[in-house]
Amino acid sequence: MSPSKVPGVRAPAVSIVVALLVLIIIIGVAFSVGQYPVSAAELLRVLRAWAGGAPHGLDPTLDTVVLEIRGPRVLAALLVGAALAAAGAAYQNLFRNPLVSPDILGVSAGAAVGAALGIFLALGVVAVQSLAFAGGIAAVGMVYVVAKSVRGHDPLLVLVLAGVVLGSLLGACVALMKYLADPYNQLPAITYWLLGSLASTDTRELWIAAPLIAAGLIPLWLLRWRINVLSLDDEEARALGVATGRIRLTVIVAATLMTAAAVAISGVIGWIGLVIPHFARLLTGPDFSRLLPVSVLLGAGFLVAVDTLARAIANIEIPLGVLTAFVGAPLFLWQLATTRRGWQ
Amino acid sequence: MRLTASNLAYGYPDRRVGSGVTLELAAGEVLCLLGPNGSGKTTLFRTLLGLLPPQDGAVLLDGCDVQTLTREAVARQISYVPQAHGAFFPYTVREIVLMGRTAHMGLFAAPSARDYSAAIAAIKRMGLQHLTDATYTRISGGERQLVLIARALAQDARMVMMDEPTANLDFGNQVRVLERIRSLAEEGIGVLLSTHDPDHAFLCADRVAMLYQGELVACGAPEEEITPQRLKQLYGIDVAVTALTLADARTRHVCLPLGTL
DSSP, rough: OOOOOOOOOOOOOHHHHHHHHHHOOOHHHHHHHSSOOOOHHHHHHHHHHHTTTTOOOOHHHHHIIIIIIIHHHHHHHHHHHHHHHHHHHHHHHHHHHHTGGGGGSSSHHHHHHHHHHHHHHOOHHHHHHHHHHHHHHHHHHHHHHHHHOOOOOOOHHHHHHHHHHHHHHHHHHHHHHHHHHHHTHHHHHHHHHHOOOOOOHHHHHHHHHHHHHHHHHHHHHTTHHHHHTTOOHEEEEEHTTTOOOHHHHHHEEEEEEEEHHHHHHHHOOOOOOHHHHHHEEEHHOOOOHHHHHHHHHHHHHHHHHHHHHHHSSSSSSOOHHHHHHHHHHHHHHHHHHOOOSOOO | EEEEEEEEEETTEEEEEEEEEEEEETTTEEEEEETTTTTHHHHHHHHHSSSSSSSSEEETTTEEGGGOOHHHHHHHHHEEEEOOOOOOOOBBBHHHHHHHGGSSSSOOOOOOHHHHOOOOOHHHHHTOGGTTTGGGGGGGGHHHHHHHHHHHHTTOEEEEEEESTTTTHHHHHHHHHHHHHHHHHTTTTTTEESSSSSHHHHOOSOOOOOOTTTTTEEEOHHHHHOOHHHHHHHHHSOEEEEEETTTTEEEEEEEEEEETO
């Protein structure tokens, strides 16, 4: 077979710059959409005044809209989108499968149980979010321990199977709590949480989630080359000098931390962790040192765009989880139908 | 540098594959491992590389048990060429060969300029320049095999283990790989390779080891050990082994399978 140049792969710096530009444009659009549109110029002046510059002298309502309503929501979408896409990219390499999403080890199912329990016990917002975070971490921890105790099988396969089994068990727990919940207040609250939303995000939550997400992102970036090698056959990676068990555990801890923190503030939002790394790989190739930043930028941009749609296209808010599926699934199918490059 | 296996029993937790293997590989020599399908060649390779703990005996690298070394320390001294396979993501040939440099990079590092030039040099040594930017998942099985050898060269180790490096290659590339193996040995690198073709042992090996049902049945110079009786034992077919005298007066041994043909 003749050697073939890969079509569509651009220089690494270019793909990052393009993704960054797209993200900035999307953020501008997100602020300009809504009952009180904010232009890019107004946005910049408000931000400059907020950062300690001279008062902007514009309508004070702008401050409220930018800094208290739309700002936190856009920031939350940036964080959650970036976290889910980065975790998805890492998991796809770890499991050597481009169809893997961050949920595969049960983090969302665990978070759902935590949140449903919190709502069921009529706890406050902070407690519900903390329970969701703890539930996500605990679920993945359990999956890992169970998989570790099973010997004599392919470790990755056992991990995935344990994740599927525990995920479905936790799904049954959520179903039970929905069944037992008060149908007028608690049941709608649980259902609403499971559909995902950023409508009620406030700044305090972001101050907690952002460091957790950063704490997950940093090890992924530091281990970027080892994560490339991890996508080879396990024995091959070890023969190349990679301590696969330890690196794999680090990636799982990092990705779980990010995903649990994201899911705790947004509820369950699917598709981003599956679709975005996939598009990023098409744009920049599979090398994780480029795949990670491009996934982060695209994931952030995608969720800001979808969240803007969620509050703009109808009189009522459309649940985010529903909309990411409506947008993500056709995009994915379209990409599948139109490109031949990708995986084997 | 010397790799020694003494009275090695190897296999998987629930299944013993072989035992009693005593073997030595010195820097600068080519040792060729022959054995029928299922005789335990790949499992033995895994054990020698420290990927599989031995069930008995030990594998020593310059007197040091490989089980006690870190993966990085082993990889800096022994490189491994697995049987050609697919990859899961569309890395370029350059990126795949760069992965051979992993053991020389810090845990948090990405490839340096030095790693890049080592990878490019390895690609050139295998004559694969034209494939440098090609996608590994889209080249042929034989080309992948050559890329994996280039990756092992980039790893810059004193020992190389090759699991059937010629299995997917055409006639010309088989000979080129055997020539490359010979020249690695001249450079002072120890090569252990497995093959299904006893002629390859005649062509490039200093010594041949024969594995049958997990045990070594012979180990020595190819001209002495590769006999019709041994080949009958290993493969269950009748083979004629003949010495040919070439036009330039060199002598070469060849195997000719007879069977019922």
